[in-house]
Amino acid sequence: MKVHFISIGGSVMHQLAIALKRKGYKVSGTDDEIFEPSCTNLKNEGLLPGKMGWQPDLIIPDIDAIILGMHAKDDNPELVKAREMQLPIYSFPEYIFKESQQKTRVVVGGSHGKTTTTSMIMHVLKIAQKEFDYLVGARLEGFDQSVNITDAPVIVCEGDEYPASAIEKRPKFHFLFPHIAILTGIAWDHINVFPTWEFYLEQFVIFINKIEKGGILIFNETDPVLTKLVQENKRDDIRYQPYAVPGHEIANGKTIITIEGSSQPLQVFGDHNLLNLHAAYHVCNELGVDTATFVTAISSFTGASKRLEKIAETGTTTVYRDFAHAPSKVKATIEAVKQQFPGRKLVAVLELHTFSSLNENFMSEYEGAMDKADAAVVFYSQHALELKRMPPLPKKVVEKGFNKEGLEVITDRETLEAWLQKQEYTNATLVFMSSGNYDGLDVNAIANAVAK
Structure with a gap:
C-alpha cells in the first residue's frame, strides 16, 4: 500500500502515519507547519517532510490512498490534484474504518469521558494479553503511540463528534460503525460546529443507528438526556447495556471498587471515573475478560494524560x-x-x-x-x-x-x-x-x- 498524508503533522494524523509505516506501508506526507512533538516523532521514523509546504508533484497515479487532515483546506493544491486524478481520498476516521472492516470495532462516544474510558479498555486488554488495535486522543502510559494499526482482531476507538475533515463535515464517530458502542453522556459542546442543542442531539441518534446489527450499546443510565434519547430511538436488532456508578467506598483518600464480589483500590477517583470504569468493564466483558481479571487490571490504571x-x-x-x-x-x-x-x-x-x-x-x-x-x-x-x-x-x-x-x-x-x-x-x-x-x-x- 502506498499512502499519502495531506497535513501529516496533526497530533493524531502523524501517529497514524507512523502506525502504517510500521505495518509495512509506503508512507509520504506534507504540511505547511509541524510542531512538537509531531516533528521529532516523524523525524525519528524517517517521515518528516524534506521541506514545509504543499507539494502537488507528490500526488501521482500509483497512490492507493490520500488521507486528509483537518488542517488542510478545501482548496489545498494537493487535494485539488488528487481529485482531478480521481484518487481515493479519505478523512482520518474513514481510513480507520477501511483498515478495520474485518475487526470487531469498539467505539467510545459521548460528550465527556471518551479518552479515559478508551484508555481504561486499552489498559485492561493489554494486561489481559488480548490482541487489539487502538485510536485514542491522549498519551497513555505503556503505549508509545496513540494510534496502532496491525492485523489484530479488535480495534478500540475514541469516537469524536467533531467534523472528520475540511471536506467531510460529518462527525468522526459516524464513520466507524461499531459492533460494541459506548455513549458516556450528552452535554452540549462545540457550539461553533453544532449551533443548536437539537442539532447536537441528532448526531448521537445517527451514531446509534450506525451500530452494526447484532451489536450492543453500552450507555450511561444516570444521564437523563442520554437515557431519554436511547428510549426514543430503540432498535430491535441490537442489545442494550445500561451502566451506573458501581459499588465503592472512599477510605483515607483512596477509592475501593467492588464489582461482582471482586474488590481493589484504585489510582483514580470521582463518580465520572467510576462511570467510565463501569462502561469499560462491560466492553472488556464483551471481549472475553472476566470480572476478577478486569478489577485487578484496572486497579493499576493511573489515568490518561491531563485527565485529573x-x-x-x-x-x-x-x-x-x-x-x-x-x-x-x-x-x-x-x-x-x-x-x-x-x-x-x-x-x-x-x-x-x-x-x-x-x-x-x-x-x-x-x-x-x-x-x-x-x-x-x-x-x-x-x-x-x-x-x-x-x-x-x-x-x-x-x-x-x-x-x-x-x-x-x-x-x-x-x-x-x-x-x-x-x-x-x-x-x-x-x-x-x-x-x-x-x-x-x-x-x-x-x-x-x-x-x-
Whole structure:
C-alpha cells in the first residue's frame, strides 16, 4: 500500500502515519507547519517532510490512498490534484474504518469521558494479553503511540463528534460503525460546529443507528438526556447495556471498587471515573475478560494524560491538571476532587480556551459548574480571543454566567500568577482545568512551588 498524508503533522494524523509505516506501508506526507512533538516523532521514523509546504508533484497515479487532515483546506493544491486524478481520498476516521472492516470495532462516544474510558479498555486488554488495535486522543502510559494499526482482531476507538475533515463535515464517530458502542453522556459542546442543542442531539441518534446489527450499546443510565434519547430511538436488532456508578467506598483518600464480589483500590477517583470504569468493564466483558481479571487490571490504571493527572503532592497538599473545559466536565472534576478530599480547601483554576467556552451566548451553560470550589478563578486571554477572531468577552458576562459568589475573573497571565501566589495551600487541593496553556503559564513550576 502506498499512502499519502495531506497535513501529516496533526497530533493524531502523524501517529497514524507512523502506525502504517510500521505495518509495512509506503508512507509520504506534507504540511505547511509541524510542531512538537509531531516533528521529532516523524523525524525519528524517517517521515518528516524534506521541506514545509504543499507539494502537488507528490500526488501521482500509483497512490492507493490520500488521507486528509483537518488542517488542510478545501482548496489545498494537493487535494485539488488528487481529485482531478480521481484518487481515493479519505478523512482520518474513514481510513480507520477501511483498515478495520474485518475487526470487531469498539467505539467510545459521548460528550465527556471518551479518552479515559478508551484508555481504561486499552489498559485492561493489554494486561489481559488480548490482541487489539487502538485510536485514542491522549498519551497513555505503556503505549508509545496513540494510534496502532496491525492485523489484530479488535480495534478500540475514541469516537469524536467533531467534523472528520475540511471536506467531510460529518462527525468522526459516524464513520466507524461499531459492533460494541459506548455513549458516556450528552452535554452540549462545540457550539461553533453544532449551533443548536437539537442539532447536537441528532448526531448521537445517527451514531446509534450506525451500530452494526447484532451489536450492543453500552450507555450511561444516570444521564437523563442520554437515557431519554436511547428510549426514543430503540432498535430491535441490537442489545442494550445500561451502566451506573458501581459499588465503592472512599477510605483515607483512596477509592475501593467492588464489582461482582471482586474488590481493589484504585489510582483514580470521582463518580465520572467510576462511570467510565463501569462502561469499560462491560466492553472488556464483551471481549472475553472476566470480572476478577478486569478489577485487578484496572486497579493499576493511573489515568490518561491531563485527565485529573497528579503533578505534585505533599502530605497535605495535592496539585492536579485536568483537560476539563466544557461545563459538564468542569463540574464533574470539581465534584470528584471535593468528594475525594472532603476536609480540604479546593482551589480551582479554569481557563476558557475553546470556541464554545469563549462564546458569550454559551456562558450560561457554566452556571453552578464551580460552586463547590472554595476559591475559584476563571482565566482567559485576549490573545486567545484574537486568534479565534472572536469579539471581546466582558468579565461581567463571565461572572453572570458562572453565578458563583467570590469568583475571580482574570484576563492576563501576570495577574493569574499573583492570585495563585496569594492562596493558602495548607490542607488544600489545587486543580488546573484547561485544554490550553494559560497563555504560557508554567503550571509545573507553580505546582512544585505549591508542594514545597
